[in-house]
Amino acid sequence: xxxxxxxxxxxxxxxxxxxxxxxxxxxxxxxxxxxxxxxxxxxxxxxxxxxxxxxxxxxxxxxxxxxxxxxxxxxxxxxxxxxxxxxxxxxxxxxxxxxxxxxxxxxxxxxxxxxxxxxxxxxxxxxxxxxxxxxxxxxxxxxxxxxxxxxxxxxxxxxxxxxxxxxxxxxxxxxxxxxxxxxxxxxxxxxxxxxxxxxxxxxxxxxxxxxxxxxxxxxxxxxxxxxxxxxxxxxxxxxxxxxxxxxxxxxxxxxxxxxxxxxxxxxxxxxxxxxxxxxxxxxxxxxxxxxxxxxxxxxxxxxxxxxxxxxxxxxxxxxxxxxxxxxxxxxx
Amino acid sequence: xxxxxxxxxxxxxxxxxxxxxxxxxxxxxxxxxxxxxxxxxxxxxxxxxxxxxxxxxxxxxxxxxxxxxxxxxxxxxxxxxxxxxxxxxxxxxxxxxxxxxxxxxxxxxxxxxxxxxxxxxxxxxxxxxxxxxxxxxxxxxxxxxxxxxxxxxxxxxxxxxxxxxxxxxxxxxxxxxxxxxxxxxxxxxxxxxxxxxxxxxxxxxxxxxxxxxxxxxxxxxxxxxxxxxxxxxxxxxxxxxxxxxxxxxxxxxxxxxxxxxxxxxxxxxxxxxxxxxxxxxxxxxxxxxxxxxxxxxxxxxxxxxxxxxxxxxxxxxxxxxxxxxxxxxxxxxxxxxxxxxxxxxxxxxxxxxxxxxxxxxxxxxxxxxxxxxxxxxxxxxxxxxxxxxxxxxxxxxxxxxxxxxxxxxxxxxxxxxxxxxxxxxxxxxxxxxxxxxxxxxxxxxxxxxxxxxxx
Numbered sequence: 001x002x003x004x005x006x007x008x009x010x011x012x013x014x015x016x017x018x019x020x021x022x023x024x025x026x027x028x029x030x031x032x033x034x035x036x037x038x039x040x041x042x043x044x045x046x047x048x049x050x051x052x053x054x055x056x057x058x059x060x061x062x063x064x065x066x067x068x069x070x071x072x073x074x075x076x077x078x079x080x081x082x083x084x085x086x087x088x089x090x091x092x093x094x095x096x097x098x099x100x101x102x103x104x105x106x107x108x109x110x111x112x113x114x115x116x117x118x119x120x121x122x123x124x125x126x127x128x129x130x131x132x133x134x135x136x137x138x139x140x141x142x143x144x145x146x147x148x149x150x151x152x153x154x155x156x157x158x159x160x161x162x163x164x165x166x167x168x169x170x171x172x173x174x175x176x177x178x179x180x181x182x183x184x185x186x187x188x189x190x191x192x193x194x195x196x197x198x199x200x201x202x203x204x205x206x207x208x209x210x211x212x213x214x215x216x217x218x219x220x221x222x223x224x225x226x227x228x229x230x231x232x233x234x235x236x237x238x239x240x241x242x243x244x245x246x247x248x249x250x251x252x253x254x255x256x257x258x259x260x261x262x263x264x265x266x267x268x269x270x271x272x273x274x275x276x277x278x279x280x281x282x283x284x285x286x287x288x289x290x291x292x293x294x295x296x297x298x299x300x301x302x303x304x305x306x307x308x309x310x311x312x313x314x315x316x317x318x319x320x321x322x323x324x325x326x327x328x329x330x331x332x
Numbered sequence: 333x334x335x336x337x338x339x340x341x342x343x344x345x346x347x348x349x350x351x352x353x354x355x356x357x358x359x360x361x362x363x364x365x366x367x368x369x370x371x372x373x374x375x376x377x378x379x380x381x382x383x384x385x386x387x388x389x390x391x392x393x394x395x396x397x398x399x400x401x402x403x404x405x406x407x408x409x410x411x412x413x414x415x416x417x418x419x420x421x422x423x424x425x426x427x428x429x430x431x432x433x434x435x436x437x438x439x440x441x442x443x444x445x446x447x448x449x450x451x452x453x454x455x456x457x458x459x460x461x462x463x464x465x466x467x468x469x470x471x472x473x474x475x476x477x478x479x480x481x482x483x484x485x486x487x488x489x490x491x492x493x494x495x496x497x498x499x500x501x502x503x504x505x506x507x508x509x510x511x512x513x514x515x516x517x518x519x520x521x522x523x524x525x526x527x528x529x530x531x532x533x534x535x536x537x538x539x540x541x542x543x544x545x546x547x548x549x550x551x552x553x554x555x556x557x558x559x560x561x562x563x564x565x566x567x568x569x570x571x572x573x574x575x576x577x578x579x580x581x582x583x584x585x586x587x588x589x590x591x592x593x594x595x596x597x598x599x600x601x602x603x604x605x606x607x608x609x610x611x612x613x614x615x616x617x618x619x620x621x622x623x624x625x626x627x628x629x630x631x632x633x634x635x636x637x638x639x640x641x642x643x644x645x646x647x648x649x650x651x652x653x654x655x656x657x658x659x660x661x662x663x664x665x666x667x668x669x670x671x672x673x674x675x676x677x678x679x680x681x682x683x684x685x686x687x688x689x690x691x692x693x694x695x696x697x698x699x700x701x702x703x704x705x706x707x708x709x710x711x712x713x714x715x716x717x718x719x720x721x722x723x724x725x726x727x728x729x730x731x732x733x734x735x736x737x738x739x740x741x742x743x744x745x746x747x748x749x750x751x752x753x754x755x756x757x758x759x760x761x762x763x764x765x766x767x768x769x770x771x772x773x774x775x776x777x778x779x780x781x782x783x784x785x786x787x
Contacts, residue, residue: 068534070530099567100566100567100569101565101566101567101569102567102568103567104564104565104567105565105566105567109565109566110566111562111565111566111567111569111570112569113566113569113570118530118533118534118570119562119565119566120565121558122557123553123557123558126526126553126554126557126558128526129522129523129524129525129526129527129529129530129554130526130527130529130530130533130554130558131530132526132527132530133526133527133528133529133530133531133532133533133534134530134531134533134534135530136527136530136531136534136536137530137531137533137534137535137536138534140486140512140531140536141535159522160522160523160526163518163520163522163523163524163526164523164526164527166518166520166523167517167518167520167523167524167527170518324568325563325564325566325567325568326563326564326602326603327563327603327605327627328563328568328571328573328626328627329626330624330625330626
C-alpha cells in the first residue's frame with residue numbers, strides 16, 4: 001500500500017457527492033452480483049471490483065465526451081463508472097437478452113459503443129495494445145481524445161505491455177496506462193511476481209512519465225488523472241498511473257484467497273476504505289447529515305435491486321442468436 | 333585459369349534477375365570484396381561482390397539484360413597475364429516469365445475453354461482491357477486503390493514504409509501516401525497487431541503486413557481472441573474491419589520455422605475470413621474485397637508467386653467476391669480442388685492428365701472461409717471423382733474438410749474415395765532434396781488422379 005498522501009479536506013459537496021454516489025453504486029452492485037452468483041444466477045468467472053472503486057471513479061471524473069476506455073475482465077466497475085446502465089450490465093452477468101452483449105459475452109466480455117467502452121477482455125494484458133490502438137485511431141483522425149487503458153499488476157508482467165509502451169512512446173499516442181495495482185495477480189503477490197517494487201517506473205525505459213497514486217483516495221486519483229489527461233491531450237504522448245489499490249474479495253468468486261490473511265483484508269477495509277473516506281469528508285465538512293447519506297444509500301440500493309430484477313426477468317437469448325453476430329455485413 | 337563469374341541468387345526464391353549496371357570494365361584488376369555489378373532481383377537492387385581476385389577478361393552480358401538465370405556465367409575472370417579462352421560460356425537468358433499465364437492458356441486451350449471469361453465473375457465495363465501484372469504488383473495496386481478511396485485505410489508492418497516492403501509489395505507507397513498511412517513498426521508482432529486491432533475497433537481499417545505469416549504466430553492471441561471474437565462477444569456492437577496479409581507457406585530453402593501453410597489454422601476460426609489467391613487477378617480483386625469487408629480477413633500470399641505474371645482486368649473497380657471458388661477449366665472425368673500455390677501443381681498435373689486423354693475440372697477455392705462447397709459438390713456430382721491439393725500438413729487439412737463435405741453431400745455420386753494431396757507430415761527440412769520431398773508435387777497429383785480414376 002502506498003503511503004497515505006495528505007488527504008484533502010477542503011472539498012466542496014458538488015465535487016464529493018458524485019464521486020460518493022458512483023463508488024457506492026459500484027460497491028452495492030458488486031455485492032449484489034456476488035449474491036446472484038451464489039444463487040447460481042451468474043455463471044462462469046465473475047471478478048468483483050469491491051475495494052478498487054476509487055480508481056475508476058476518480059479517473060472517469062476527468063474524462064470528456066469521446067474519450068475511450070478499455071480494461072480487463074474485472075470490468076463491472078468501469079462500465080458503471082462510464083455511465084453504462086446497471087440493468088444492461090447485470091443482465092449480461094446473468095446471460096440474458098437484455099444484457100449489453102445480448103447474453104453472449106458474460107461478465108468478462110462486455111462493450112458499449114455508445115459509451116466508448118471497448119471491453120471487457122478476458123486475456124490478461126491483451127487490452128493494453130488494444131487501448132493504444134484506440135488512441136492511435138484518435139490521433140489518426142486528428143482529435144484530442146484520450147484512451148484510458150486499465151490493467152493490473154499481474155498484466156504488467158506480460159510482454160505485450162512493453163511492446164505497447166515502446167510504440168505508444170515512439171508514436172506519441174494519447175493513451176493513459178492505468179495500472180490498477182491491487183497487489184495480487186490472482187494468488188501471487190507482487191513481491192513474488194514482480195522484480196521491481198514500483199511498476200510505474202518501468203515506463204522510464206521508454207521515456208514515459210509515470211507516478212504512483214494512492215488508489216484508496218478518490219481525490220488523489222482524480223488529481224493524478226487530470227495531470228495524465230492534460231499531458232496526453234496536449235499531444236505529449238502516453239502517461240502511466242500506477243494506482244495502489246486493494247481488492248477485498250477473492251480474485252474471482254471461486255477464489256478462497258488463502259494467500260493472504262483475513263487480518264490483512266480487514267485492516268485495509270477499516271483504515272483505508274475509499275468510500276468511507278469520502279463519507280467522512282462529507283460528514284466532517286458538514287456537507288450533509290447521516291440522514292442525507294442514508295437517503296443516498298436507499299437510492300443506490302433501489303437502482304441495484306432494480307437491475308437484479310431486470311437481470312432475472314430478462315429472457316434468455318433466442319436460440320437463433322447462436323448464429324448471429326459472427327460476421328458483420330457490408331453496409332450497402 | 334579462367335573462371336566464370338556466375339549470376340548470383342540473391343534471395344531464397346530468386347531464379348533470375350537483371351544485370352542493372354556493371355561497376356567494372358574489361359581489363360580491370362579486381363580483388364575479393366570489390367563490387368562488380370548491381371543486380372536487380374524481383375525485390376530489390378543488390379550489389380554483387382567479387383569473391384576471387386584477377387582481371388576481368390570479358391563481360392558476357394550487357395548492362396540492362398533482364399531475366400538472366402541464376403548460375404549462368406556473366407563474366408570471365410582471368411589470372412594476371414592469362415588470355416581469354418576461345419570457347420566462351422553461353423549465358424542463359426530465360427524467356428521473360430509469365431509462366432503461369434502461358435500455362436493457363438495452354439491448359440485452357442488443351443481443355444477447350446476460353447481464357448478470359450474464366451477470370452472474372454464481375455461484369456466488366458465494355459472494352460475493359462487486360463494487363464499483364466505480377467501478383468506483387470496486383471497486391472500493391474489493390475492496396476493503393478483502396479487507400480485512395482478511403483482515408484481510414486492504412487498499411488502497417490515491419491519494413492513496409494522506408495524499406496518499401498521486405499518483399500517490395502509496398503514499393504512507392506510511402507511516397508504516395510506519406511508516413512501517416514504507411515507505417516513502419518518495430519519488430520513487435522504481438523504489440524502492433526494488438527494496436528491495429530484496437531485502431532480497427534476505433535473505426536480505422538488497417539492493413540497489417542506480416543513479414544511472413546510464420547511471425548504472426550507471435551500475434552495469434554490478438555488475431556483470434558481479439559479480432560475474430562469481439563463482434564460476437566459484443567452482441568454485434570463492434571468488430572474489427574482489418575486485413576492481415578503477408579507471405580505464407582514454404583518459400584525456398586528457409587527451413588522449418590519459415591515454411592508453413594496456415595490455411596487450415598485460420599480457417600478453423602469463426603469470425604475470421606480466409607483467402608489464399610493463386611492468380612494476380614484474384615489477388616487484386618480479393619484484396620480489394622478484403623479491405624472493404626467489415627470483418628477480419630486473413631489474406632495468405634506466397635513468396636514464390638509474387639513474381640509471377642497473370643492477366644488482370646485494367647479496371648479500378650475490379651473486385652472478386654470473398655467466398656466464391658473459381659472454376660479454372662471444365663471437365664467431366666475428375667475434379668481437382670486446390671488453392672494458392674497448390675494451383676501450380678494442380679494445373680501442371682491437369683495438363684499431363686489432359687495429354688493422357690482425361691477430361692479434368694480444376695477448381696481454385698481462393699477463399700477458404702467461407703468455403704464455396706457448392707461449387708465443389710456440383711462439380712463432383714458431374715465428375716464423380718475428386719483429388720484435393722494443398723501445401724499444408726495432412727492432418728486436419730482443408731482437403732480433409734472438403735472430403736467430409738463431399739462424403740455428406742455427394743456420397744452417392746462418388747466412384748472413388750477422395751484423395752488429399754498435401755505437404756508431408758514433417759517439419760520443413762532445409763536440404764534441397766528433402767525439401768522437395770516434403771512439398772506436394774505434380775507427380776503426387778497425377779498419381780492420385782490416376783488412382784481415383786483406377787488407371
